[in-house]
Amino acid sequence: MRKSVIDVCRIWGAAGFLLAGLAAGASEAAPTPDKPETVVEAPFGAYLAGRHAQHMRDYQSAVRWFEDALRADPESPELITRTFLMDASVGRFDRAQALAESELKLDATDAMAELVLLVERVKAGDKTGAAALADALPxxxxxxxxxxxxxxWTRMALGDVAGADEALQAFEKFNGFAPLKFYQLGILYDFAGDAERAADNFKQALEASGQLNWRLSDSLANFYRRHGRDDEAQALYQRFVRDNAGSELAESVLARRPAGVPPPLIxxxxDGLAEALFDLASVVNQPETLDLALLYSRCxxxxxxxxxLAQLLLADVLSAQNKPELSLATLAEIPQSSPYWWSARLRIAxxxxxxxxxxxxxxxxxxxxxxxxxxxxxxxxxxxLLRGKKRFTEAVDAYDEAIRRFEAAGMPERWSLYYSRGIALERSGQWQRAEADLRHALELKPDQPLVLNYLGYSWIDRGENLQRGLQMIQKAVELRPEDGYIVDSLGWAHYRLGDYPSAVQYLEKAIELVPEDPTINDHLGDAYWQSGRPFEARYQWRRALQFGPQDDEIKPIQAKLDGGSVPTAGAARGG
Incomplete structure (x- = not known):
């Protein structure tokens, strides 16, 4: 099966930042506490509705249901815990702070309750109290x-620069966190007025980073400009553009910034603690740890x-949680005069x-x-957008214009753009142009598994370059063995070549990886049928219909269940 590229560009690059095993522990932070359930009968309906909403990540509804239940049973530990987490998750910090102390009485090690109270102490100007809460964090x-x-940052508030430096050295024991540590030390010493140490730590952050990310680039350029090093600032922005081919972030932001020496970022x-929590939220903005990203960005x-930048990140997290209406509300709070308004508008679309x-x-x-x-x-x-809606000819026109603009600007070519246009061209019946784009994408990014898969699959589907196409898909599977869609491509390639036993082998593996995909179930049904296993074939076709196939896929599947013909090797196109 062909799979399109989804180009996700984050403000803070997360590659290399995440400690191994973080995702496995994410359930500790997700708002699903495992505590004795002592909810009394009266609020039980609201409690159950809240749990369902929480499971669906509809935290706005969940908090309303839990608040209703808590009013009826204000001493329930289960309701206190869940209501507190939901209040924090939706940004209701006044209510979350009111419940945080009750939560700590139930669980003295609850890190989120400690963090919420720490934020409250910082805002209240209680520097000593905030530092004590920071020390209590796990x-x-x-x-x-x-x-x-x-x-x-609570030690910086107390004027203890050495203590603040010592605190950040704790990141030494976490693999992959050197860029974040040095970046935080850079802005810390910049805030403290020690330009020499700030510059040294910023330099180490650059060296420790792989691909240059925007936040580090912009912060260091801000530092350079405030210290009369404009040429170095400009060179850094140019490096960011070069390292992030096609990103318009630098161009769109710089075009709207006022001239002159900029103010310090912190x-x-x-402000420093807010920056730190934003940075951490960016690092954990991953599918497995979205709840952490949500909580830290709220803080x-x-x-x-x-x-x-935190508003943009929060909007991204809400979109990833399938809450586009809440994401739009967050983006609406960004002023149109902001240098980041262009980025906000792309997210609005x-x-x-x-x-x-x-x-x-x-x-x-x-x-x-x-x-x-x-x-x-x-x-x-x-x-x-147009390609996702199968308006392939219009999509080609849009990609043509994008490529024309890149060429006119002298920007580096992007493999993903040629790959995307290649898909739209192939799906709109323009195979010669499509093949040229897919080949060019491979020239720009050799051994890119998505391109190997799509081009190899297309060749086999067309009866061209059969062995080379099979080898390309095999290579794609080697590179991404847990990608069920690419494994499906390999299984269907064997099917198209008449090797039904191998087709069954790989399609069964694909089903294990993506069990509810209708196309893969349909493919496995066909392979079972050609292998003399009609009962299993019919079972897979029924499953394919249950999992919501596209409108144009329903009739062919139903026809097979009604006794129609099943495509054989080299016959009609598959998924």
Whole structure:
């Protein structure tokens, strides 16, 4: 099965930052506490509704149900715990703070309750109380990365620079956290007025990072400009553009920034803690740890409500949790005068697409493309949107314009853009152009598994370059053995070549990896049928129908169940 690229660009690159095993411990932070359930009968309906909403990640509804239940049974440990976590998750810090002390009486090691109270103490100006709460944060468990950051900035509030430095050295025991440690030390010493140590730590952060991320680039450039090193700042921005081919972040932000010496990024220790929590939220902004990213970004915004990068991150997390309406509300809080408004508008269009408000999303992207005729980002996103809706010819037009703009600007070519246009061209019946794009994508990114898979699959599906196509898909499976869609491609390639035993082998593996995909179930049914296993074939076809196939796939599957023919090797195209 062919699988398209989803290009996700984060402000803080997470590669190399995550400690192995973090995702496995994410359930500790997810709002699903495992405590004795002592809910009394009266609020039980509201409690059950709250748990269902929480399971569906509808935290806005969950908190309302839990609050209703808690009013009826205010001493319930289960309700206190769940209501507290939901209040924090939706950003209701006044209520979360009121419940945090009750939660700590139930569980003195609850790191989120300690963090919420710490944020409250920082905002209240209680420097000593905040430092004590930072010291109480756990050194183990999924929240273990918060403690060094909180201890560092609460000590900065007390004027203890040496203590703040010592606190950040705790990151030494965590694999992959060197870039974050040195970056935090850089902004810490910059805030303290020690330019020499700040520059040294910023330099080490650059050396420790792989691909340059925007936050580090912008912070260091800000430092350079405030110290009369404008050429180095400009060179750093140019490096960011080079390392992140196709990213318009630097261009769109710099175009709207006022001239002159910029103000420091951090104006207080409170700002520093907000920055630290934002950085950590960016690091854990992964599918397995979205709840952590949500909680930390909420804490950052509680400390610094108008931190636009944190607002963008929160919007991304909410979109990833399938809450586009909440993401739109967050983006609406960003002023149109912000240098990040262009980035916000791209996200607004993406959320409109999620809400199936397609005409509005398309109009917005076309308007943006017309406003900035040298930028390609809006056209790229428009192409992805149209391709996702199977409007392939229109998608090709959008990708054509994006590539034209890249070439005109002298920007490096992006393999993913040629790959995406290649898919749209192939699906719109323009095979010669499609093949050229897919080949070019491989030239730009040799051994890219998605491109290997799509081009190899297309060749086999067309009866061309059969052995080379099979080898390419085999290579893609070697590179991504747990990608069920690529494994499905290999199984279906064997099917198309008439090797039904091998087809069954790989398609069964694909089903293990993606059990509810209708196309893979359909493919396995066909392979069973050709292997003389008709009962199992019919079972898989029925499963395929249960899992919501596309409209144009339903009739062929139903026809096979009704006794129609099953495609053989080299016959009609498969998924």
């Amino acid at each position: 050194q183990e468990g999924v929240h273990r990365f918060v403690r060094p950051l909180a201890r560092a 104006g207080s220790a409170e 950052a915004l509680e400390l610094r409500p108008h931190m636009v 993406a959320n409109l697409e999620l809400l199936d408000r397609m005409d509005e999303a398309i109009d917005q992207l076309k308007e943006m493309a017309a406003e900035e005729p040298t930028r390609a980002g809006a056209d790229m996103q428009l192409g992805d």
